[in-house]
Amino acid sequence: MTQSATAWREHAGDVLRQTGHRSAAAREQVLDALAERDCCATAQDLADDVQRGGSRVGTASVYRALELLVRLGLVRRLEMGHGTARYEAAYPDGEHHHHLVCDRCGKVTQFEDPELEAAIDQAAARLDYQVGAHDVVLRGACPDCATA
Amino acid sequence: MTQSATAWREHAGDVLRQTGHRSAAAREQVLDALAERDCCATAQDLADDVQRGGSRVGTASVYRALELLVRLGLVRRLEMGHGTARYEAAYPDGEHHHHLVCDRCGKVTQFEDPELEAAIDQAAARLDYQVGAHDVVLRGACPDCATA
DNA sequence: GTGAATGCAAACTCTTTGCATGACT
DNA sequence: AGTCATGCAAAGAGTTTGCATTCAC
Numbered sequence: 001m002t003q004s005a006t007a008w009r010e011h012a013g014d015v016l017r018q019t020g021h022r023s024a025a026a027r028e029q030v031l032d033a034l035a036e037r038d039c040c041a042t043a044q045d046l047a048d049d050v051q052r053g054g055s056r057v058g059t060a061s062v063y064r065a066l067e068l069l070v071r072l073g074l075v076r077r078l079e080m081g082h083g084t085a086r087y088e089a090a091y092p093d094g095e096h097h098h099h100l101v102c103d104r105c106g107k108v109t110q111f112e113d114p115e116l117e118a119a120i121d122q123a124a125a126r127l128d129y130q131v132g133a134h135d136v137v138l139r140g141a142c143p144d145c146a147t148a
Numbered sequence: 149m150t151q152s153a154t155a156w157r158e159h160a161g162d163v164l165r166q167t168g169h170r171s172a173a174a175r176e177q178v179l180d181a182l183a184e185r186d187c188c189a190t191a192q193d194l195a196d197d198v199q200r201g202g203s204r205v206g207t208a209s210v211y212r213a214l215e216l217l218v219r220l221g222l223v224r225r226l227e228m229g230h231g232t233a234r235y236e237a238a239y240p241d242g243e244h245h246h247h248l249v250c251d252r253c254g255k256v257t258q259f260e261d262p263e264l265e266a267a268i269d270q271a272a273a274r275l276d277y278q279v280g281a282h283d284v285v286l287r288g289a290c291p292d293c294a295t296a
Numbered sequence: 297g298t299g300a301a302t303g304c305a306a307a308c309t310c311t312t313t314g315c316a317t318g319a320c321t
Numbered sequence: 322a323g324t325c326a327t328g329c330a331a332a333g334a335g336t337t338t339g340c341a342t343t344c345a346c
Binding site: 100103113118122124127129132133134136137138141142146 | 267288
């Protein structure tokens, strides 16, 4: 687990306490699973992670935990695979990345690009929406599929 | 209907013929409905449009038509509303726009930004994926919701 | 006439909700 | 004790698939 993931995990616990939520087993384990992941995961992925840890956690609890975490701004929800949502930790300093999706094998990779961020901020500034977030998805063939 | 939408409609018919597809009522009507729309629509929106035109078209045919059109590169499929896919005409010259989604009322608006396109192209060039397409979604409050 | 395309209904996947039980403070 | 959180099962929404029928070529 990276240093920022550890910090995020602690931050998330703090925010939950400060917003009056009690320590709840299923929710804590979803947070742990998210902190362990370095890129976005589906609800099913996270449920599997938790159950692999030996706990009997219902799907509904995973979804309920994720919904709360998204509402508190601790988790980002992403839509990029046919009908299946993905979730990842949202760092409090706003640091984030974007995603590459392979059209052939479905693999998801992340990338960062400060100049792209700047271009998005400029575009957002000239629009009449109060833009609070943005998602960028690039699609194509990953190195493995491109050579195959 | 705009001039480019009309051109796209004709182009789509040509591509279908060239790829050995016969003239099929439901599919043609889905194309017409897409050409009439100036921004992305859900499968249900398109089915409603067609049925409003007086035809009895099944949902399945709309989905089957859309799947084929996406495969032929004539239509873009977008994922940006909780679990519901949206579709829009993909112009052959690559001209396209991106989307603003209101977090509160769900309204979807389009925008274009050449500098953002350039930044994406540059980012794509330095990655090891063969990037063929990209989606950008900005989220926030639309003018109506921001003042309300 | 032949095979593609269709409509209908059933199946399927992902997600949410109802409700009785269990756990934190 | 009070009530928030949980697990399970059922419901819901969107999408896909099976199959007999219809239609284009």
